[in-house]
Amino acid sequence: MAQNGTPKTALVVFAHPDDADFSCAGTVAKWASEGCEVYYALTTSGDKGSHDPEMTSDRIAEIREGEQRAAANVLGVKECVFLRHEDGFVEDTVELRAEIVKLIRRFKPETVITWDPYRRSHNHRDHRITGQVTIDAVYPLSRSHLYFPEHLEEGLEPFGCNEMLLIGSDQANYKVDISAFLEQKMEAAWCHTSQMRGRPREEFEKQWRDRARQMSGGRGMAESFRRVSFRRDGRGQQNQSQPWWRVDKALWNKRQ
Numbered sequence: 001m002a003q004n005g006t007p008k009t010a011l012v013v014f015a016h017p018d019d020a021d022f023s024c025a026g027t028v029a030k031w032a033s034e035g036c037e038v039y040y041a042l043t044t045s046g047d048k049g050s051h052d053p054e055m056t057s058d059r060i061a062e063i064r065e066g067e068q069r070a071a072a073n074v075l076g077v078k079e080c081v082f083l084r085h086e087d088g089f090v091e092d093t094v095e096l097r098a099e100i101v102k103l104i105r106r107f108k109p110e111t112v113i114t115w116d117p118y119r120r121s122h123n124h125r126d127h128r129i130t131g132q133v134t135i136d137a138v139y140p141l142s143r144s145h146l147y148f149p150e151h152l153e154e155g156l157e158p159f160g161c162n163e164m165l166l167i168g169s170d171q172a173n174y175k176v177d178i179s180a181f182l183e184q185k186m187e188a189a190w191c192h193t194s195q196m197r198g199r200p201r202e203e204f205e206k207q208w209r210d211r212a213r214q215m216s217g218g219r220g221m222a223e224s225f226r227r228v229s230f231r232r233d234g235r236g237q238q239n240q241s242q243p244w245w246r247v248d249k250a251l252w253n254k255r256q
């Protein structure tokens, strides 16, 4: 960890362009400003995200990838990886698990941010499945050389992440103060022009401010997550005498 719990490297895995910028862009901007290398990976390029009868899937996907790159630039994200599965049809396959494991082994993120697949209320199936596959990739798949051993031939070693932050959770237990980064978040979110349906910017900004205020519990502006951390011993391996994960409820009230 660098300062204030900021990881040195983070991987944000989500389903569609705009998911991350609407949900955790303040945290991303904050971490990037503190020297964290942040990488985005998208399972789809949002190729169903238009109500214009003249629009095609290929065209909207291209537009949305451009919007995502622009938003990532605003935040200081190092790279966006587009896995280009079909919007609305993300499946929990061995192939997708291998793709995410490969990204974890390539970028070596201390922290992975993804969708919480366990939310009880309505959730988009791409969010649910992207979150589940990413959790499985973090633990156990990326940690042992015996999973996807072909990655070793490409020089990609097994890697164990320290923690996951799950977005969109109904059991949030961790928050990040984004008071100084809300403007940057809104700037990034506004890059997703194709998704704004002609509504005025002020309307969105009010929603984003209200949401950040609500997540902070009335103390500034925040983004909230469900945090799952992994206990590791000095060799960087899982400590078998401890439960493999724990949820830090106490962190809910601790401002970052």
Ligand SMILES: [Zn+2]
Pocket (backbone or CB within 6 Å): 015, 016, 019, 124, 127
């Ligand atoms: Zn989405």
